[in-house]
């Protein structure tokens with residue numbers, strides 16, 4: 107039987123309350139985790155668990171609504187990334203993913219579309235509350251990253267993240283026949299790396315997330331990594347939040363921090379005992395993606411460029427990059 111791999115666990119408690127040395131130590135731990143695994147679990151992240159559990163409950167009620175009700179919330183061309191995405195709507199390298207999601211942005215964003223209050227009472231309130239808590243955690247994490255990168259407060263990463271481009275995504279992977287996933291006929295979430303600077307991921311007790319061991323391959327594109335790398339099974343931890351670096355943060359740090367390819371399949375790390383081997387149980391997760399403000403020019407930071415590792419990329423306009431990438435994902 108396969109097992110779960112060990113991911114770094116960083117305790118964030120003393121980042122808020124500790125001394126300057128405590129903050130520096132935590133920044134170094136995060137730096138190390140992002141240089142190696144690209145992913146880490148955060149303990150004492152400060153978001154109350156009941157709030158997350160409540161949103162998982164509301165999310166389940168939402169996905170249980172009739173398809174025709176959910177589809178009324180499909181994004182319009184104007185609100186490209188917000189609303190309901192039905193199963194098989196996302197196409198990556200010609201492969202359809204067996205998942206549905208509901209995405210929303212900054213609570214003030216007029217392009218958000220919400221279900222009628224009576225259909226899932228308290229859904230919007232719970233979602234906005236968690237979104238705001240995640241935004242606050244992102245600000246603290248960016249402060250921590252800026253310490254690791256030795257950036258002055260004027261140049262800190264937080265300066266470019268007002269929250270106007272943050273997106274929350276409620277995800278549901280319905281139960282599916284095991285054979286469909288094993289044969290590669292279908293996928294739950296195809297191998298990809300995130301576009302974000304940082305991503306937060308909340309899980310319950312159904313796993314399935316797999317992360318590429320980037321030391322096992324010399325490939326870099328998601329498709330090639332998917333074929334050639336060893337994938338590590340992530341143990342789902344409902345008490346911790348999973349944090350990872352996306353493409354924009356990798357580019358900003360001149361490759362110092364890895365944007366690691368990952369995918370969702372069935373939970374290989376879990377004993378199949380007591381489960382029906384014919385199907386894999388449904389999985390719910392909540393992802394929060396932080397992006398820099400649209401006008402930001404993302405260019406490798408001076409503190410990340412050396413003679414040994416010269417600047418690898420030129421400037422990239424964050425807003426244009428996102429528009430281009432999202433347009434390709436949801437044609």
Ligand SMILES: O=C(O)CCC(=O)C(=O)O
Nearest residue numbers: 277295300315370391393
């Ligand atoms: O649902 C998950 O566990 C992962 C989701 C993910 O990787 C994504 O939406 O980018």
Ligand SMILES: [Fe+2]
Nearest residue numbers: 298299300368
């Ligand atoms: Fe992802």
